[in-house]
Amino acid sequence: MAIVGCVHGEETVGKKVIEALKNMDIIKGAMLLVVANEATLRKRTRFLDQDLNRSFPGKKNGNREEKIAYELKSLLQTVDFVISLHSTSTNTKDLVIIKKDTSGVNKLIKAINPLRVVHFPKGFGDGALENHHKAALAFEYGYHYAPATYNKSLRDIKKVLVSLGMIKGVSKSKAKNKTSFFSIYGSVDKPRGFKMKNIRNFSLIKRGDTLGWVKKEKLVATENFYPALFGPKAYPDIMGFKSKRLSNK
Ligand SMILES: [Zn+2]
Structure with a gap:
């Protein structure tokens, strides 16, 4: 399991969630915590050379984001599931973004039970991280810097960790949301x-x-x-x- 934050540096919620997850008591498996684009986080900017979430699979000797994408892609092949944390300036509330409709992705969606899932098919955001792992999805959970964005992101990651048996907790049997699916x-x-x-x-x-x-x-x-x-x-x-x-x- 990998949690990736700050693919976009100004979306600082990822860093905050990762800090909170460092104290989790993992009882099974391993959790990889990755701040993807440290330099942009320090500068509170989206990217340096180009949007990292349009840079995958990346290039070994490319520009800064292409190099990060290249290394991150290879690092993430070592884990079964990936959640990438984003926030937005739009009124999307809780939105899960997927590129692939794989069994791994669907397992995550089932555990999260989000309000909405939006699928970006081929031709839309193909350079996104979510397109370069067999079981990756992205959270787009509300306004930048809003406390609710942090709380909901952390809560839903915990739901996934419980469902995978990685942390202790009660798996709620009844799904609260009836998830709506959209396709771009x-x-x-x-x-x-x-x-x-x-x-x-x-x-x-x-x-x-x-x-x-x-x-x-x-x-x-x-x-x-x-x-x-x-x-x-x-x-x-x-x-x-x-x-x-x-x-x-
Ligand atoms: Zn973002």
Whole structure:
């Protein structure tokens, strides 16, 4: 089991959770705790040369993030499960992000019982860590620096550790959440000078609904979709992702 924090250095929740996990009494197996991008954590910045979560599988002699990706990928092949910790500027609440629909990933999802899972299929974020391990997923658990983000991240990691028999604890038999599954299929371009409406992630947007404005001109949705990771500061060039809701597993 590996817990990876600070793939994005400004998302300091990963470091905090890792500090808390250092005191766990592991009774079975081993837990690897990795602060992925120390230099960006020190500078409270997202990356130095390029986004680390777009850099996998990395390069042995590449730029700084490519080298980290290369070494981290090889290190993570030694563990059965990986959870990568992120936080967001958007109103996504508890979101688990997956790239692969493997039995290992599904085992983690079952233990976590999250509110929502979003799948990024091939072509979306292929350079992410989650795409380069057989049983890896990412937490995108709420606002940067919010205490709830830390608490929920730590709580759900503990659920996984209990389910794997790695720490003592009571496995709750009844799942609290009915997990909703979404799949990304596109993104919405953000024109220059765009001012986004307050959009609730994973709440259906219908064709014709207002997304925001460029000066006084209104921009509307051209089709129905579920917005994922929409936020005014989420991405430089897109508003966020379009997803479809999958029938529950
Ligand atoms: Zn992140």
